[in-house]
Amino acid sequence: MSRPTDLTGMTAVAMADALADGQITSVELTQAHLDRIERLNPALNAFLLVDAVGALATAADVDARRAAGEDLPRLAGVPIAVKDIACTQGLATTAGSKMLEHFVPPYDATIVTRLKDAGLPILGKTNMDEFAMGSSTEHSAFGPTHNPWDLERIPGGSGGGSSAAVAAYLAPLAIGSDTGGSIRQPASVTGTVGAKPTYGGISRYGVIALASSLDQIGPCARNVADAALLHEVLGGHDPMDSTSIDAPVPPIVAACDTRDLTGVKIGVVKEVGEDGFQAGVLTRFHEALGHLRDLGAEIVEVSCPHFVYAMPAYYLILPSEASSNLARYDAMRYGLRVDPGGSPSAEQVMAASRDAGFGEEVKRRIILGTYALSSGYYDAYYGQAQKVRTLIAGDLAAAFEQVDVLVSPTTPTTAFKIGEKIDDPMAMYLNDLTTIPANMAGIPGMSIPSGVAEEDGLPVGIQILAPAMADDRMYAVGAALEARLAQAQGGPVLDHAPEIEVKA
Numbered sequence: 422m423s424r425p426t427d428l429t430g431m432t433a434v435a436m437a438d439a440l441a442d443g444q445i446t447s448v449e450l451t452q453a454h455l456d457r458i459e460r461l462n463p464a465l466n467a468f469l470l471v472d473a474v475g476a477l478a479t480a481a482d483v484d485a486r487r488a489a490g491e492d493l494p495r496l497a498g499v500p501i502a503v504k505d506i507a508c509t510q511g512l513a514t515t516a517g518s519k520m521l522e523h524f525v526p527p528y529d530a531t532i533v534t535r536l537k538d539a540g541l542p543i544l545g546k547t548n549m550d551e552f553a554m555g556s557s558t559e560h561s562a563f564g565p566t567h568n569p570w571d572l573e574r575i576p577g578g579s580g581g582g583s584s585a586a587v588a589a590y591l592a593p594l595a596i597g598s599d600t601g602g603s604i605r606q607p608a609s610v611t612g613t614v615g616a617k618p619t620y621g622g623i624s625r626y627g628v629i630a631l632a633s634s635l636d637q638i639g640p641c642a643r644n645v646a647d648a649a650l651l652h653e654v655l656g657g658h659d660p661m662d663s664t665s666i667d668a669p670v671p672p673i674v675a676a677c678d679t680r681d682l683t684g685v686k687i688g689v690v691k692e693v694g695e696d697g698f699q700a701g702v703l704t705r706f707h708e709a710l711g712h713l714r715d716l717g718a719e720i721v722e723v724s725c726p727h728f729v730y731a732m733p734a735y736y737l738i739l740p741s742e743a744s745s746n747l748a749r750y751d752a753m754r755y756g757l758r759v760d761p762g763g764s765p766s767a768e769q770v771m772a773a774s775r776d777a778g779f780g781e782e783v784k785r786r787i788i789l790g791t792y793a794l795s796s797g798y799y800d801a802y803y804g805q806a807q808k809v810r811t812l813i814a815g816d817l818a819a820a821f822e823q824v825d826v827l828v829s830p831t832t833p834t835t836a837f838k839i840g841e842k843i844d845d846p847m848a849m850y851l852n853d854l855t856t857i858p859a860n861m862a863g864i865p866g867m868s869i870p871s872g873v874a875e876e877d878g879l880p881v882g883i884q885i886l887a888p889a890m891a892d893d894r895m896y897a898v899g900a901a902l903e904a905r906l907a908q909a910q911g912g913p914v915l916d917h918a919p920e921i922e923v924k925a
């Protein structure tokens with residue numbers, strides 16, 4: 422995307438400043454985004470639902486309060502997009518599934534309440550792989566989202582809608598959810614920033630569950646400082662979520678002023694290797710390591726011998742938890758109900774509804790999960806995978822004894838073509854090779870753009886992992902590297918992609 426010249430081209434920080442200074446109003450800013458959504462969303466399919474009335478009402482309210490001299494939160498008036506996995510009172514919340522196509526939640530997720538309390542107009546709900554299962558948004562029941570850098574390519578998944586919206590300047594900020602990489606991988610392939618906090622760092626109350634021991638909510642943005650501001654709005658203890666950490670959010674906004682990494686030790690995991698990584702991705706990664714060295718950091722090779730087992734263990738743990746979480750879609754209480762005809766039993770209604778309501782990938786994982794949890798196989802599959810998970814967490818803990826953060830490419834390749842991997846689940850799963858370990862260990866991870874690959878001109882992301890509760894350290898390294906890359910490239914990497922062509 423080339424940067425738009427109107428209000429939508431600003432950073433969220435600049436928008437917040439311009440609002441605070443009275444240079445622009447939130448209604449103007451929100452309307453500019455709504456106009457851009459109207460023009461470009463038909464080509465992108467990033468938004469499943471646009472709430473112009475609600476967004477403008479919040480904007481007008483913020484403008485009135487500001488005019489009355491009220492002291493407002495920093496992001497008040499800056500619009501945002503929300504992944505369609507978070508419940509929004511009165512607004513359809515589908516999780517990308519036919520099962521919930523007509524589900525209108527009676528309450529807000531805590532993160533949505535926090536956005537409202539902070540005065541961010543909610544532009545709408547973004548597209549995603551069904552129940553957040555996928556790496557391309559092609560598993561959405563409502564059609565794929567297209568990557569703004571090349572409309573024939575995927576924007577990543579499961580949160581492709583949020584990342585595409587941010588990359589295409591349809592929204593300065595968005596919410597994502599990350600169970601195995603669904604914030605970081607879409608960020609990587611759309612040239613945006615995405616962060617998954619420490620497990621428990623942001624409330625999941627009212628967020629549709631995929632795999633509860635792995636799921637986290639996090640910010641999507643176009644730069645690290647914008648992501649940090651949003652992270653601080655979302656973060657902090659929530660008594661409604663039993664996994665929510667009862668401690669202050671680490672000072673991540675302040676960490677974004679870091680420009681010098683002298684004395685910081687940065688680890689590269691030996692076992693990640695270079696096999697299966699696209700040449701242009703590796704070039705950008707090695708270049709980023711050079712920049713980190715120039716900033717004063719020391720690059721150290723570390724060993725995480727069980728890292729390579731993270732993906733197979735994840736594909737037992739995730740389906741097991743998902744099969745249990747998705748058992749609630751029983752066609753009795755809410756969601757789709759299909760009448761199979763005759764005088765059906767409850768089981769027959771359930772079967773017909775699940776058959777019609779769930780897509781292929783969701784069915785695949787439910788079957789896998791129920792199998793892995795079945796008595797007789799539980800120890801061999803689920804139990805074994807949990808042991809592997811403990812070993813991975815141990816590897817990471819040992820690595821963080823030696824280094825402050827770990828870095829890797831976020832994804833093995835740049836954005837692939839729509840349709841290329843849809844029939845090959847293994848190829849699809851391999852996209853999350855480097856992102857999954859963070860979810861397994863509950864540690865924070867983020868992806869920031871590190872330029873484009875020479876062979877295809879598409880964005881490449883670099884991932885930064887930090888120990889649990891050290892989210893601020895991750896932001897510090899991200900902000901320093903981002904500033905250095907911008908200096909080296911003469912401007913943010915995002916500004917280089919071609920403008921989307923809108924067919925008349």
Ligand code: GLN
Pocket residue numbers: 553554555556578579598599600601602603604631739853
């Ligand atoms: N792509 C991964 C999967 O399909 C991650 C999903 C996610 O983080 N929600 O499971």
